[in-house]
Amino acid sequence: METNRRDFLKIGGVCALGLGSLPVLNxxxxxxxxxxxxxxxxxxxxxxxxxxxxxxxxxxxxxCKDCILACHTTHNVPDIGTLKEEIKxxxxxxxxxxxPGFESGNEPHDIREKPFLVLCNHCAxxxxxxVCPTKATFKRADGITMMDFHRCIGCRYCxxxxxxxxxxxxxxxPRNYIKTELNPTFPTRERGVxxxxxxxxxxxxxxxxxxxxxxxxxxxxxxxxxEDPSSEVRKALGAQYSIRxxxxxxxxxxxxxxx
Amino acid sequence: MxxxxxxxxxxxxxxxVGVITFPIWFNLGKAAPPPEPKLDTPVIMQMAxxxxxxxxxxxxxxxxxxxxxxxxxxxRNGKRMYVAADGKTYEMSLQNExxxxxxxxxxxxxxxxxxxxxxxxxxxxxxxxxxxxxxxx
Numbered sequence: 262m263e264t265n266r267r268d269f270l271k272i273g274g275v276c277a278l279g280l281g282s283l284p285v286l287n288x289x290x291x292x293x294x295x296x297x298x299x300x301x302x303x304x305x306x307x308x309x310x311x312x313x314x315x316x317x318x319x320x321x322x323x324x325c326k327d328c329i330l331a332c333h334t335t336h337n338v339p340d341i342g343t344l345k346e347e348i349k350x351x352x353x354x355x356x357x358x359x360x361p362g363f364e365s366g367n368e369p370h371d372i373r374e375k376p377f378l379v380l381c382n383h384c385a386x387x388x389x390x391x392v393c394p395t396k397a398t399f400k401r402a403d404g405i406t407m408m409d410f411h412r413c414i415g416c417r418y419c420x421x422x423x424x425x426x427x428x429x430x431x432x433x434x435p436r437n438y439i440k441t442e443l444n445p446t447f448p449t450r451e452r453g454v455x456x457x458x459x460x461x462x463x464x465x466x467x468x469x470x471x472x473x474x475x476x477x478x479x480x481x482x483x484x485x486x487x488e489d490p491s492s493e494v495r496k497a498l499g500a501q502y503s504i505r506x507x508x509x510x511x512x513x514x515x516x517x518x519x520x
Numbered sequence: 521m522x523x524x525x526x527x528x529x530x531x532x533x534x535x536x537v538g539v540i541t542f543p544i545w546f547n548l549g550k551a552a553p554p555p556e557p558k559l560d561t562p563v564i565m566q567m568a569x570x571x572x573x574x575x576x577x578x579x580x581x582x583x584x585x586x587x588x589x590x591x592x593x594x595x596r597n598g599k600r601m602y603v604a605a606d607g608k609t610y611e612m613s614l615q616n617e618x619x620x621x622x623x624x625x626x627x628x629x630x631x632x633x634x635x636x637x638x639x640x641x642x643x644x645x646x647x648x649x650x651x652x653x654x655x656x657x
Contacts, residue, residue, distance in 0.1 A: 293605065294573070294574070294602060294603060294604050294605055295602075295603040296593050296599050296601070296602055296603075296612070297599060297601045297602075297603060298598070298599055298600070298601065299600050299601050299611075300601075302600075337651075399596070401598060402598075403598075407595070407596075409595045409596060410649060411591060411595065434648075443651065445615075445651050445653070445654075446615065446616050447615075447651075448615060448649040448650045448651060449649055449651065450649055451645075451648040451649050462598070466598065466600050
């Protein structure tokens with residue numbers, strides 16, 4: 262069969278039309294279920310948090326644990342009661358443990374003795390996601406280091422990979438150890454999975470800011486889009502000097518400390 | 521024809537047949553009742569049009585695939601809204617959306633799963649993490 266240029270172009274045109282009609286058909290089709298983003302959801306290019314430790318200590322009531330309590334209530338975080346099996350989403354540490362290598366021994370008393378809030382840093386270059394063999398933990402496009410509990414096989418590579426100790430393993434069924442009131446809208450975990458802070462991605466999807474930020478009466482926690490110059494977190498970081506944990510590791514944490 | 525020790529052999533054969541058919545005659549007339557998943561929860565009773573996200577037949581055969589797809593979409597892609605063919609929107613959540621209508625886990629889920637031999641602590645292990653609604657007995 263002989264094909265001349267004219268026929269070839271004709272056939273090519275018809276084929277292109279056929280291929281191009283699929284998206285059009287999909288857009289017109291009514292009776293096909295669709296999966297969409299929630300229009301109310303808060304979105305960002307890179308979620309980040311700034312913790313103003315002075316505000317936390319000075320404006321917060323002594324021994325305040327509002328943020329921790331709010332987080333644990335929201336996410337059904339158990340209280341096992343032993344240090345080894347402790348489940349941590351957001352907790353406190355001393356300066357020397359939060360910023361090892363920074364300490365000179367001559368810091369103000371408050372810095373050395375008062376509690377620093379720590380949580381998952383949602384690193385841009387997260388080591389936990391690189392070592393996870395099942396991709397149960399992974400980076401979302403908005404910067405959140407997410408856990409898919411369904412996929413977690415409990416190998417704990419991520420715990421070894423995380424330089425901040427932000428991940429905890431469920432050595433036993435955590436259901437019996439939930440001391441806060443059970444939140445029926447969020448799942449618990451089961452024995453054999455690793456868990457950590459999820460930057461309240463389920464609340465963001467419903468248009469709400471993270472529970473810890475909302476609960477802080479001293480407004481010591483600010484949350485927002487790091488890529489948006491007008492966001493609260495960028496304003497806070499632009500106004501005062503801040504540091505991140507273990508910057509020498511190149512993990513690029515998304516949690517900043519305004520000292 | 522004479523069978524040596526025929527008496528013993530026959531008795532032995534009878535015992536053997538009896539033992540080997542034991543499961544058949546022991547379970548005779550004791551068939552497990554077929555499951556009847558109940559749809560009489562308060563939320564469903566109030567619905568004008570009793571319609572799930574897909575037609576009944578598709579839900580019956582494909583609910584496990586839908587749940588699996590929803591999980592992937594929500595957890596891994598962050599997409600949480602499902603627009604059904606009739607235009608109604610649903611939050612893709614077993615715990616918060618499916619169980620809002622089907623608030624009777626023992627009468628709805630467990631009926632078939634137990635009948636099909638799916639143990640509660642093997643597959644499907646939804647409820648080791650997801651919190652089922654409280655049921656009043």
